[in-house]
Amino acid sequence: MTAADVRLDDSRVLGLIPARGGSKSIPLKNIAPIAGRPMIEYVIAAGKASRRLSMLACSTDHDAIAAVCRAAGVEVLWRPEELGQDDTPVADVMRHVLRTLAARDGAAPWAVALLQPTSPFLLGAQVDACIDRLAEIPDADSAQTITPVFHNAHAFNQRVVEEGRVRFRFLEERRQAYNKQRKPAHYLFGNLVVTRSAALLAGKDCFGDISAPVEIPRSHALDVDTAEDLDYASWLVAAGKVTLDRP
Numbered sequence: 571m572t573a574a575d576v577r578l579d580d581s582r583v584l585g586l587i588p589a590r591g592g593s594k595s596i597p598l599k600n601i602a603p604i605a606g607r608p609m610i611e612y613v614i615a616a617g618k619a620s621r622r623l624s625m626l627a628c629s630t631d632h633d634a635i636a637a638v639c640r641a642a643g644v645e646v647l648w649r650p651e652e653l654g655q656d657d658t659p660v661a662d663v664m665r666h667v668l669r670t671l672a673a674r675d676g677a678a679p680w681a682v683a684l685l686q687p688t689s690p691f692l693l694g695a696q697v698d699a700c701i702d703r704l705a706e707i708p709d710a711d712s713a714q715t716i717t718p719v720f721h722n723a724h725a726f727n728q729r730v731v732e733e734g735r736v737r738f739r740f741l742e743e744r745r746q747a748y749n750k751q752r753k754p755a756h757y758l759f760g761n762l763v764v765t766r767s768a769a770l771l772a773g774k775d776c777f778g779d780i781s782a783p784v785e786i787p788r789s790h791a792l793d794v795d796t797a798e799d800l801d802y803a804s805w806l807v808a809a810g811k812v813t814l815d816r817p
Contacts, residue, residue, distance in 0.1 A: 582625065587639070596796070605807035605808055692790070696760075699715075700714065703782045708782045711778020712782070713782040719786070762791055
């Protein structure tokens with residue numbers, strides 16, 4: 571099915587959970603436990619708390635992940651082997667899902683909210699804010715959450731090592747903005763991107779060419795990649811340091 575063959579339904583938005591089984595840093599990372607719950611259940615709760623999502627589905631290639639999703643009432647869309655590789659762009663997975671839904675239902679949702687299990691502190695309200703923001707800006711390909719970069723990680727403070735010696739990567743910029751009050755605001759990716767299906771089907775990546783910002787607190791922007799991240803996430807939940815949607 572080509573892009574021209576896919577009809578889009580302007581009334582529907584898909585919450586898509588991409589969760590392959592072949593993670594290398596932590597085996598089956600997407601269902602690794604955070605405070606006693608499989609990590610994927612946190613974004614499932616956020617998806618269910620959203621008032622703007624029309625449907626919630628998981629794209630996976632692993633039976634154990636599929637079982638957790640089905641137990642939580644989430645539809646599972648099986649992912650082909652070629653889309654489960656380490657270097658598979660997530661936009662390719664999103665396009666596969668859109669074409670699958672269009673072939674099955676006669677139309678695909680007009681937008682896709684990418685609910686990544688490794689962003690467990692996502693909230694349904696943040697999903698809705700991104701969808702609303704994207705709908706407000708007709709020429710935007712996506713809307714994404716962002717969070718202010720902390721001072722020590724600001725681009726002007728970044729170093730490179732060359733021939734065993736350290737130097738500032740942006741020396742002239744740092745000379746002009748030598749303290750945090752003088753530095754321009756920079757941001758990190760937050761926890762969510764919502765993309766127009768038309769942009770994906772036109773071959774763009776999940777951010778597209780124009781992306782609208784929705785700022786969120788840093789505490790909700792945790793990206794889980796290592797065992798230490800899992801431990802930290804579990805501590806944040808146990809200590810009540812983050813607000814979460816109920817499962």
